[in-house]
Amino acid sequence: MQISMPRVIDNGRALEVSFDGDAHRFHALWLRDNARDDKTRSPGNGQRLITILDIPAETRIAEAKVSNGTMSLRFEPEGKVVNYDAAWLAANAYDASTTLEPGWTAPEIQRWDSQLHNQVPTGSWPEVSIDRAALGRWLHRVRRYGFAVMTDTPTESGSLCKVAELFGYVRETNYGRWFEVRAEVNPNNLAYTNLGLQAHTDNPYRDPVPTLQILACLENSVDGGDSIVVDGFKVAERLKAENPSGFELLTKHCARFAYEGAKGIRLRSKRPLIELGPDGELIAVRFNNRSAAAFTDTPYNDMEAYYAAYRRFAELIEDPSMEVTFKLKPGELFIVDNTRVLHARKGFSSTGRRWLQGCYADKDGLLSTLAAIEEEGLLS
Numbered sequence: 001m002q003i004s005m006p007r008v009i010d011n012g013r014a015l016e017v018s019f020d021g022d023a024h025r026f027h028a029l030w031l032r033d034n035a036r037d038d039k040t041r042s043p044g045n046g047q048r049l050i051t052i053l054d055i056p057a058e059t060r061i062a063e064a065k066v067s068n069g070t071m072s073l074r075f076e077p078e079g080k081v082v083n084y085d086a087a088w089l090a091a092n093a094y095d096a097s098t099t100l101e102p103g104w105t106a107p108e109i110q111r112w113d114s115q116l117h118n119q120v121p122t123g124s125w126p127e128v129s130i131d132r133a134a135l136g137r138w139l140h141r142v143r144r145y146g147f148a149v150m151t152d153t154p155t156e157s158g159s160l161c162k163v164a165e166l167f168g169y170v171r172e173t174n175y176g177r178w179f180e181v182r183a184e185v186n187p188n189n190l191a192y193t194n195l196g197l198q199a200h201t202d203n204p205y206r207d208p209v210p211t212l213q214i215l216a217c218l219e220n221s222v223d224g225g226d227s228i229v230v231d232g233f234k235v236a237e238r239l240k241a242e243n244p245s246g247f248e249l250l251t252k253h254c255a256r257f258a259y260e261g262a263k264g265i266r267l268r269s270k271r272p273l274i275e276l277g278p279d280g281e282l283i284a285v286r287f288n289n290r291s292a293a294a295f296t297d298t299p300y301n302d303m304e305a306y307y308a309a310y311r312r313f314a315e316l317i318e319d320p321s322m323e324v325t326f327k328l329k330p331g332e333l334f335i336v337d338n339t340r341v342l343h344a345r346k347g348f349s350s351t352g353r354r355w356l357q358g359c360y361a362d363k364d365g366l367l368s369t370l371a372a373i374e375e376e377g378l379l380s
């Protein structure tokens with residue numbers, strides 16, 4: 001990375017500099033705040049040692065020079081000289097001219113439809129549990145596709161928690177550390193019957209929602225009961241392409257969800273069906289007909305169009321061209337990014353046995369482990 005031609009602009013309130021010939025501007029306050037010297041950042045843990053209030057509001061760049069590939073800046077009124085690493089600055093440049101379309105996602109995310117059917121992202125427990133690089137490859141698939149299968153896991157009750165512990169921690173809820181998914185008499189949740197379940201994200205009535213779900217198969221001798229996954233981000237993209245105003249309505253107004261199916265539990269949330277960040281990044285989808293409460297946050301004049309968009313969103317979710325289907329065998333499990341990928345189940349016969357266990361975990365832990373493995377160079 002060649003850094004060259006630093007030029008103080010705007011009376012010292014900003015700097016223009018080129019990386020391999022590409023010019024970028026940085027503000028003086030931003031540069032001062034992001035100094036990497038040992039008075040500003042702890043060399044041990046990288047944490048910032050100063051606050052924004054320690055930086056004078058009138059901070060200016062008084063001098064800028066490059067020697068031996070390093071740029072140094074002198075800030076006034078502190079009289080402080082700071083050196084900058086060119087690669088770090090280039091990687092953190094923010095002077096971009098491109099505007100992002102609402103619903104954009106990061107390049108590491110790949111949306112998919114039923115064509116992924118022949119390449120279901122998969123790993124195997126004997127490999128992933130002992131080989132850190134194999135674990136990294138499996139986690140990478142989860143980040144890219146929002147789901148992955150794992151084969152050859154132990155078929156003991158509760159062993160799905162060991163999979164969560166490969167990258168993080170189980171998130172315990174009122175359903176327990178893990179929960180059983182099998183047909184029951186008088187179930188407190190329709191998941192515990194042999195009915196088919198429409199594609200959904202789990203527990204949208206929590207805030208935050210569980211960001212990962214693992215469903216592990218211990219027994220499956222029924223006819224049917226296949227698992228289905230649908231990429232909610234792909235569905236959102238299709239909805240936006242054919243009905244931009246409907247897409248906007250589902251992002252702009254909140255839906256409500258509730259779970260009140262057990263004594264002492266009244267879980268309620270208010271969040272959009274399609275959630276965008278302030279810069280339009282697609283953050284999450286929530287969709288669950290069983291736990292949708294009355295929607296009361298859409299103005300009267302928008303409600304009809306909101307419902308039309310909601311219906312179309314549901315139709316696209318049900319469209320077979322969007323789904324990937326597989327039938328879990330004992331010892332197999334799948335993990336879903338519950339902020340993105342919906343899961344469903346086909347109905348199954350009342351003869352034979354189907355016993356699944358589910359648990360939740362946190363995506364930030366998964367992404368952290370993946371980032372650490374990437375930094376160790378094990379995936380290159």
Ligand code: FE2
Nearest residue numbers: 191201202343
């Ligand atoms: Fe579910």
